[in-house]
Amino acid sequence: MVQQRSVRNLLLTLAALAVVALVLYFVQEQGGSKMRQVFTLFAIWGTAAVSLNLINGTTGILSLGHHGFMLLGGYTTALLILPELNRLQIAASARSQLNDFTLGLSIENWARGLGLEALAAPEALWTRILIAMFIGGLVAAAFGLLVGIPSLRLRGDYLAIVTFGFGEIIRLLASTDLFAAFTNGSLGFTGVPSLMGKSLWWTFGILGLTVFVMSRLKFSSYGRALQGIREDEVAAQAMGVNLAYHKVLAFTLSAFFAGVAGGLYVSWLSSARLDSFLFFLTFFFLVAISVGGTGSVTGTLLGTALVVFVLQYGDPLERSYPLTTWTLALGALLLAAAGGAYVYRRINRLRPRLHPAVFVLAGMGLVTVLVAFAGPAVGWLEGNFRAFGLRRIFLAVLLLVIMVFRPNGVLGRSEFTWAWLLRERRDQPTDEERAQDAWLHNPALNKEGKEGIDAPEPAAHPLLERGEPGDDDDAGEEPPPVDEGRRT
Amino acid sequence: MAMLDIQGVSKSFGGLRAISDLSFSVEKGEIVSVIGPNGAGKTTLFNLITGVYRPDRGGIDFEGRTLVGNSPDKIVQRGIARTFQNLRLFTNLTVLDNILIPQHHKLHSNWLAAVLRTPGYLRKEREVHETALEKLSFFGPRLMSYRLHQPVINLSYANRRRTEMARAMATGAKLLLLDEPSAGMNPKETTEITRIIRRMRDEGGYTVLLVEHKMNVVGEISDRVVVLDYGEKIAEGTYRDVVDDPKVIEAYLGRKATRKGSSADAPTTGDEGRTGA
Numbered sequence: 120m121v122q123q124r125s126v127r128n129l130l131l132t133l134a135a136l137a138v139v140a141l142v143l144y145f146v147q148e149q150g151g152s153k154m155r156q157v158f159t160l161f162a163i164w165g166t167a168a169v170s171l172n173l174i175n176g177t178t179g180i181l182s183l184g185h186h187g188f189m190l191l192g193g194y195t196t197a198l199l200i201l202p203e204l205n206r207l208q209i210a211a212s213a214r215s216q217l218n219d220f221t222l223g224l225s226i227e228n229w230a231r232g233l234g235l236e237a238l239a240a241p242e243a244l245w246t247r248i249l250i251a252m253f254i255g256g257l258v259a260a261a262f263g264l265l266v267g268i269p270s271l272r273l274r275g276d277y278l279a280i281v282t283f284g285f286g287e288i289i290r291l292l293a294s295t296d297l298f299a300a301f302t303n304g305s306l307g308f309t310g311v312p313s314l315m316g317k318s319l320w321w322t323f324g325i326l327g328l329t330v331f332v333m334s335r336l337k338f339s340s341y342g343r344a345l346q347g348i349r350e351d352e353v354a355a356q357a358m359g360v361n362l363a364y365h366k367v368l369a370f371t372l373s374a375f376f377a378g379v380a381g382g383l384y385v386s387w388l389s390s391a392r393l394d395s396f397l398f399f400l401t402f403f404f405l406v407a408i409s410v411g412g413t414g415s416v417t418g419t420l421l422g423t424a425l426v427v428f429v430l431q432y433g434d435p436l437e438r439s440y441p442l443t444t445w446t447l448a449l450g451a452l453l454l455a456a457a458g459g460a461y462v463y464r465r466i467n468r469l470r471p472r473l474h475p476a477v478f479v480l481a482g483m484g485l486v487t488v489l490v491a492f493a494g495p496a497v498g499w500l501e502g503n504f505r506a507f508g509l510r511r512i513f514l515a516v517l518l519l520v521i522m523v524f525r526p527n528g529v530l531g532r533s534e535f536t537w538a539w540l541l542r543e544r545r546d547q548p549t550d551e552e553r554a555q556d557a558w559l560h561n562p563a564l565n566k567e568g569k570e571g572i573d574a575p576e577p578a579a580h581p582l583l584e585r586g587e588p589g590d591d592d593d594a595g596e597e598p599p600p601v602d603e604g605r606r607t
Numbered sequence: 608m609a610m611l612d613i614q615g616v617s618k619s620f621g622g623l624r625a626i627s628d629l630s631f632s633v634e635k636g637e638i639v640s641v642i643g644p645n646g647a648g649k650t651t652l653f654n655l656i657t658g659v660y661r662p663d664r665g666g667i668d669f670e671g672r673t674l675v676g677n678s679p680d681k682i683v684q685r686g687i688a689r690t691f692q693n694l695r696l697f698t699n700l701t702v703l704d705n706i707l708i709p710q711h712h713k714l715h716s717n718w719l720a721a722v723l724r725t726p727g728y729l730r731k732e733r734e735v736h737e738t739a740l741e742k743l744s745f746f747g748p749r750l751m752s753y754r755l756h757q758p759v760i761n762l763s764y765a766n767r768r769r770t771e772m773a774r775a776m777a778t779g780a781k782l783l784l785l786d787e788p789s790a791g792m793n794p795k796e797t798t799e800i801t802r803i804i805r806r807m808r809d810e811g812g813y814t815v816l817l818v819e820h821k822m823n824v825v826g827e828i829s830d831r832v833v834v835l836d837y838g839e840k841i842a843e844g845t846y847r848d849v850v851d852d853p854k855v856i857e858a859y860l861g862r863k864a865t866r867k868g869s870s871a872d873a874p875t876t877g878d879e880g881r882t883g884a
Contacts (some may be wrong), residue, residue: 332722339721340707340714340732343700347708350697357657357695359683359712359778368718532699545756546701552752 128537143319155319157431162322163383165423166329168404169416170376175405176414176532177337178369179349180270181279183401184286185377190396191262191289192255192378197308197391198301199226199251200244205310214306216299224301226250248315252382256375262289263374267367274352286401294393307392308385316386325383329376334416334534336372345369349414403430406514410521412528417535422528426514433510442500446491453484463524608671610635610814611656611687611782616665618648618655618838625651626838628665633782638808638815640825640846643835644858649818650692652835653784656816657689658682669782684712688780690771692787692818696759702770703755706739709778742773745803745811765796769803776807782814783807789821801827822850834858 146158167189174182198221206222209215226247230238237243262285269281293302315321336342344365347355356362385391407426412418457480464472494500506512521528533539609632618626626648633639641649654660656667658679667674674682688709697705713735714721716728743750746769754762759770768788775783788804789797801824807813819825825832825846832849834842836858842849849855 335722335724336718339718339724339728340711340716340735341718341721343704343708344711346700346704347697347711350699351695353659354691354695354697355708356679357659357683357689357691358709358774359680359688360708361678361680361712372718546753546758546761548753555748 124538124543131537139323143323147319153431155317157427158319159317159322159387160431161424161427162319162326163316163380163387164403164407164427165420166322166326166383167377167380167400168407168419168423169326169329169333170373170380171401171404172408172414172416172419173333173336173345173373174369175408176412176419177342177349178345178366179414180366180369181275181282182266182370182373183279183283183398183405184266184289185373185404186396186398186400187286187289188259188263188374188377189381189384189400190293190393191259192252192381193385193396194293194302194308194381194391195255195258195378196248196251196382197311197385198224199254200248200312201225201308202310202312203227205308209303209308216296216302216304216306218300221300244312244314245321248312248382248386252315252379255382256378259378259381260371260375263370263372263377264367266374267370270366270370271363283398286398290393290396302391302393305393307390309390311385311389311391313386313389316383316388322383322387325379329379330416330420332372332376337416341365341368346414403514406518409528410518412530412532414532415528415530415534418528418530421530421535425517429514429517430510433513436509436513437505437507439503439505442502442504443491443495445504445506446487446494446500450484450487450489450491453480453487455484457481457484609633609668610637610670611816612666612668613656614666614668616652616655616662616667618651618660618662624838626655626662629835629838629840630665631833631840631843633814633816635781635814636808636812637830638804638817638828640817640819640829640832641835642819642822642825642832642849646837647835647858648838649835650786651838653689653786653818656682656784657687680712683709683778683780686779686781687784688775688778688782689784690768690775690786690788692790694767694771696767696771696774698760699758701756701758702743702750702762703736703739705759705770705774706742706777707735709774710735710738713779738779739773739777742776743770745773745776745806765792768792768800772800772803772807776811776813780813782816785815785817785819787818787820789819789824797821797824800824804828826850 143158146154150158167185171182171185174180203225206225209217210222227239230236230247238246266282266285270278273281292298294305296304337346344355344360347358347360348362348365352362381396384395388395403426404423407422408419409422410425411420411422457477460477460480461473463469464474464477491500525531538545611633613632614630616626616629617624629648629652631639641652643649651660655662656674658674658677658681662675669682669685669687672685674685674687677685697708700708714728714731716725716731720728740751743755749766750769750773754766759767762770768791772783772785772788775785785804789800792800804815804817804824805828808815817825817829829846831844832842832846833840834849834852834855836854841854841858842852844852
């Protein structure tokens with residue numbers, strides 16, 4: 120039975136992968152450059168978001184420094200794979216901040232030095248990029264180790280501030296003279312080979328690898344230990360989980376994949392610039408994780424898809440429209456909200472179904488629509504309006520709505536699995552077990568009582584507490600008075 | 608040689624002396640209860656043994672080696688596991704996960720082996736699953752089959768207490784520190800828990816150090832009882848000896864307002880005995 124299921128799941132997974140490959144092939148052949156760009160960005164940000172999810176979701180530590188790890192991986196990759204021509208240009212430029220040593224930091228040079236002509240050849244560029252991304256990941260991981268150390272002493276908000284500070288410190292240090300020899304200061308690098316970052320197969324391959332490692336880790340003994348730390352740090356330690364090792368492990372692994380994602384991102388942008396690694400990156404990943412489901416790998420992917428879609432296809436939101444159109448849209452939104460509120464109350468059987476708020480919303484919506492139509496006649500609402508940043512406002516509102524109605528995200532902590540899709544529930548009794556339960560709980564059938572427990576011997580001493588013989592044990596149990604441990 | 612040997616341990620929090628100059632020992636295979644009125648220092652004692660606090664003075668030896676200075680997770684690996692007075696389960700995880708996490712330290716594979724699912728890792732994984740089922744079966748069928756996959760948050764209070772005991776057992780510890788295992792349970796469940804504690808010793812081979820307020824539980828299973836009051840040991844011995852000790856009765860019930868020396872026969876009704884519970 121178990122064997123059959125795992126074979127079935129494997130086949131289903133292979134089929135799903137084939138479908139994904141087909142979609143990618145279609146996008147590659149038929150989709151325009153915009154669509155390819157969106158898909159590759161999804162894969163790159165997905166890699167970063169899934170890696171952040173290991174710290175934020177699985178281990179339950181709010182970390183806000185992910186953009187710093189990405190920057191480290193990105194700049195390392197950019198420096199290591201920058202073509203010789205671009206290096207010469209930088210060296211010739213008066214504003215260059217690189218020195219001879221850093222100009223020589225190139226996998227191509229190293230390969231020549233070691234006599235590996237095959238690796239230095241132009242066709243082997245992808246190998247060099249892979250090596251560079253791996254090194255970038257290692258650099259980020261080393262810093263992840265460093266950030267992981269304060270996590271042993273700090274908790275919650277305090278740690279979040281430290282990680283945020285760390286991310287910003289990395290970015291600011293990179294722009295100072297101290298490290299400008301490696302980063303070329305505020306100029307950064309342009310002309311980074313985009314062979315990998317723009318390739319659907321490579322980006323999705325690396326995303327697949329990350330998802331594989333992260334989900335395998337989550338459903339291993341290590342993942343359970345990390346989730347134990349999330350649930351109750353004190354209890355996890357009291358059960359033999361070495362907090363220091365596991366927290367630092369989470370940070371290091373997560374930083375490694377963030378570094379790799381940074382390398383891909385630089386390749387996707389075909390440039391490495393400090394303003395590509397602002398805090399908003401981490402913010403978008405956080406939105407993706409929260410919307411999709413904190414701790415859920417598949418949920419994080421879902422959230423990333425949403426964020427990337429809104430940001431990439433959201434530019435119609437930021438165009439210039441007549442004010443009447445805006446007003447009409449606002450009215451429609453208010454009416455939709457009224458309708459949504461009514462449907463929500465109906466589904467959840469809330470009374471009164473027609474709450475005053477529904478009327479207020481609908482009324483406001485109607486008035487707004489009326490103004491939109493009648494306004495121009497009396498000289499209102501003339502001219503155009505352009506809402507800069509509406510995409511991000513839209514994302515923020517979306518986050519708000521999801522947090523109100525599904526605080527744990529769309530998927531919550533659970534994963535999208537075949538068992539879930541096929542409605543296999545292991546936490547419900549089978550019919551056989553139900554019958555057994557019924558037998559155990561039915562005094563007429565089960566005369567000896569459950570497990571043959573007999574009555575306690577009567578207490579003899581005055582200090583003894585005399586207990587009344589209890590009624591049925593499981594049926595009489597009440598839920599605990601305080602719902603401790605429930606987290607939002 | 609005693610399994611657990613506590614010698615002259617003291618612990619203060621600011622001006623409050625939670626434990627002062629406490630010495631006692633637990634032999635292998637014993638069930639020892641620690642009793643005392645609220646605030647006597649029982650839970651502090653547990654926190655000292657499990658490494659949450661470090662004693663100001665004195666030594667705690669386990670199987671001949673000192674425990675002082677070891678971190679809580681190291682102490683679990685040495686073979687001492689505890690339950691908490693106010694349940695600290697991993698509430699959003701399943702029952703099975705709760706029993707598997709304490710076995711994580713027995714895993715000798717690194718994270719990469721776990722990701723790659725090497726044969727060695729998988730063998731260990733099967734082993735810990737079997738151990739988990741074995742420990743849960745101490746409590747009969749109620750935590751088995753489909754309940755294994757239910758999040759702890761869905762369990763009844765008594766089942767949570769049972770899960771916590773199973774979790775402590777699953778660590779592979781030899782000495783279990785149970786902090787009020789019957790708190791919040793009805794009399795029938797209390798009787799059952801009492802039996803289970805005895806079976807833990809007889810069948811499981813565990814040594815048990817117990818903090819308990821319910822005197823019938825203490826009386827029924829303890830080989831020895833240590834009585835604490837204001838951080839000091841005021842009596843030690845068999846249950847019978849201890850409950851007849853005038854100092855113990857005084858600690859629980861207070862001194863009679865009459866002449867000195869008449870306190871020995873103070874407790875007369877069963878109701879007064881409830882003070883400690």
